Amino acid sequence: MGAGAGFAGDRLDPAIALAEHGRLDFLVFELLGERTVAAAQRRERETADTGFDPTLVERIRSVAGHCAANGTRIVTNGGAANPRAAAHAVAEAVRELDIDLPVAYVTGDDVLSIVNDEDPLTWETGHPASTADGELISANAYLGAEPIRRALDSGARIVITGRVADPSLYVGALAHYFDWDHSDADLIGRATVIGHLLECAGQVTGGYFADPVTKPVAGLARLGFPFADVDADARAVLSKLEGSGGEVTTRTCTEQLLYEVADPSAYITPDVIADFSHVSFEETGVDRVRVSGGTGTPRPSNLKVTLGYDSGWQGEGQLSYSGLRSKERAELAAAIVLERLDELYDVDPGSVFVEYIGMAAAFRGLAQVDDPAEVRLRIVGSAATRQEASIIGDEVEALYTNGPAGGGGAQKSVHSVVAVKSCSVDRSTIEEAVSVEFVDGSADEPANNDPADQSSAARRKGGTA
Numbered sequence: 001m002g003a004g005a006g007f008a009g010d011r012l013d014p015a016i017a018l019a020e021h022g023r024l025d026f027l028v029f030e031l032l033g034e035r036t037v038a039a040a041q042r043r044e045r046e047t048a049d050t051g052f053d054p055t056l057v058e059r060i061r062s063v064a065g066h067c068a069a070n071g072t073r074i075v076t077n078g079g080a081a082n083p084r085a086a087a088h089a090v091a092e093a094v095r096e097l098d099i100d101l102p103v104a105y106v107t108g109d110d111v112l113s114i115v116n117d118e119d120p121l122t123w124e125t126g127h128p129a130s131t132a133d134g135e136l137i138s139a140n141a142y143l144g145a146e147p148i149r150r151a152l153d154s155g156a157r158i159v160i161t162g163r164v165a166d167p168s169l170y171v172g173a174l175a176h177y178f179d180w181d182h183s184d185a186d187l188i189g190r191a192t193v194i195g196h197l198l199e200c201a202g203q204v205t206g207g208y209f210a211d212p213v214t215k216p217v218a219g220l221a222r223l224g225f226p227f228a229d230v231d232a233d234a235r236a237v238l239s240k241l242e243g244s245g246g247e248v249t250t251r252t253c254t255e256q257l258l259y260e261v262a263d264p265s266a267y268i269t270p271d272v273i274a275d276f277s278h279v280s281f282e283e284t285g286v287d288r289v290r291v292s293g294g295t296g297t298p299r300p301s302n303l304k305v306t307l308g309y310d311s312g313w314q315g316e317g318q319l320s321y322s323g324l325r326s327k328e329r330a331e332l333a334a335a336i337v338l339e340r341l342d343e344l345y346d347v348d349p350g351s352v353f354v355e356y357i358g359m360a361a362a363f364r365g366l367a368q369v370d371d372p373a374e375v376r377l378r379i380v381g382s383a384a385t386r387q388e389a390s391i392i393g394d395e396v397e398a399l400y401t402n403g404p405a406g407g408g409g410a411q412k413s414v415h416s417v418v419a420v421k422s423c424s425v426d427r428s429t430i431e432e433a434v435s436v437e438f439v440d441g442s443a444d445e446p447a448n449n450d451p452a453d454q455s456s457a458a459r460r461k462g463g464t465a
Contacts, residue, residue: 001026002227006201008036008053012062014225019066021241022227026173029059029076030166030199037163038308038418040081041138051082061093068099075148075169079160083107087160091439104156106147108434109163115139120423129423134309141303141430144270146182148172151436165269167195178232189274189296190234197256201225204256205246219245236291250281253289270303272296302424311419315381315389317396320409322374329404330356330375336403337379337395345391352381389414
C-alpha cells in the first residue's frame with residue numbers, strides 16, 4: 001500500500017509515480033486536517049454540492065488509469081464535509097476517462113445534531129460546546145476503519161470518506177485484504193503503527209525531517225512517497241520507488257512514529273488504543289526498513305469530534321523594511337497603524353496582533369534580535385464583517401507613502417475564520433448512522449463482477465498487501 005498524499009496541499013507527481021510503478025494493492029490519499037472539515041462545511045453551506053476537497057477530482061483523475069491497469073484500489077478522506085458529492089464528482093471524472101472503477105462513499109461522521117442535542121463539554125475549556133464564541137457550524141466525528149472495510153468488501157475500487165482517523169484509512173484497507181477481526185486489538189494496533197507511519201506521506205521519506213547540517217537528505221525536489229509491503233500479521237517493510245528522492249531510514253521512521261503522539265504507549269484511535277512503545281525498526285537494505293512490534297488494547301467507548309465555529313473575519317497586512325534602523329522603522333509603522341485603527345475605526349487593540357518577522361517572531365518574545373538587516377511587519381486583526389477586516393490591510397498598504405521611509409512589498413488579505421475545538425461523543429450514538437453507499441444509491445452491494453475484486457478470505461489471509 002502506498003501513500004498518495006499526507007495533506008490537502010500535497011504534491012501530485014509522487015502519487016502518480018506510485019500508481020504507475022508501485023505495483024500497489026491500495027493507494028491512500030489523506031487530505032484532511034483539523035480545520036479542513038470545518039472549512040469545507042462552511043463552503044457546503046454557501047454552495048450546494050461542494051464541501052469536498054477541491055483537489056480530489058484531479059488527484060483521482062491523474063492516477064485512475066494506472067490504478068485500473070494495475071488493480072490498485074483507492075481510499076481517501078477527501079470527501080471532507082460532503083462525501084456523497086465527492087463520490088459523484090469522482091465517478092463522473094472516471095466515466096469520462098472510460099475507466100471502470102466503482103465508487104463508494106461513507107457517511108455518518110457529521111454529528112452536528114447529536115452535539116446540539118447533548119451539548120458536550122469541549123476539551124479545551126471544559127465548558128459546554130454551546131457556550132463557545134461564534135456559531136457552531138460543524139461537528140464531525142473521527143470514524144474508524146470498519147466502514148472502509150465494508151465498502152471494499154462490497155466491491156468498491158474507490159472509497160471516499162469524510163472525517164476518518166488518518167491511520168484508519170490504511171487499517172480499513174488491510175482489514176479488508178486480510179479479512180481481519182476488528183476486535184483483535186494487538187493486530188489492529190500493529191496495523192495502526194503502519195498507518196501512522198504512512199499517513200503523512202513524504203514525512204517518512206525525509207520531508208519535515210531534513211536539515212542541511214545534521215540530517216542531510218538528497219533529492220528533496222523529487223521526494224518519493226512511501227509504500228509498505230504488509231503481511232497478514234501486520235508486519236511491514238517500508239520503502240520508496242527506486243530513483244526517487246529522499247530516504248527511508250530508521251531515523252525518518254522514528255521521527256514519524258512519534259509525530260503528533262502525546263503518549264506512545266496509548267495512541268488513541270477509533271479502532272484501538274495502540275501501544276507504540278515497543279516498536280522497533282531495522283534497515284534491511286537501502287531505503288528499506290522493517291517495522292516490528294506494536295500492540296493495542298480495545299478501542300475507546302467515545303469518539304473524538306472536531307467542532308467548527310464561524311468566528312467572523314480576519315484582515316492582514318504586511319510590509320518590509322530593510323537596512324539601517326529597519327527595526328525602529330517597522331515599530332513606528334506598527335504604532336501608526338494601531339493608533340489609526342483605535343482612533344478612526346474604534347478597533348479593539350486586543351483584537352489586533354503585531355509581529356516582526358526577522359526579529360525572532362516565531363519565538364514569541366523568548367529570543368531577541370537587536371539589529372536585524374530587515375524586518376517584515378505583519379499586522380493581523382479580527383472583525384465581525386469582511387469590510388471591517390479589510391481595513392487592516394488597507395492601513396498597512398497606506399504606509400507606502402504615509403509611514404516611515406523605505407517600506408516595500410506590501411501585501412494584504414481578508415479571509416473568513418473557522419475556529420476549532422474538540423469534544424467526545426459516545427460511539428454508540430454515531431455508529432448507528434454510519435453507512436456505505438455506491439454512487440448509484442445501492443448500499444452495501446457489489447458494484448461489478450470483476451473477479452479481481454472478489455478475492456476470497458483464504459487468498460487475503462495468505463497474501464501480502
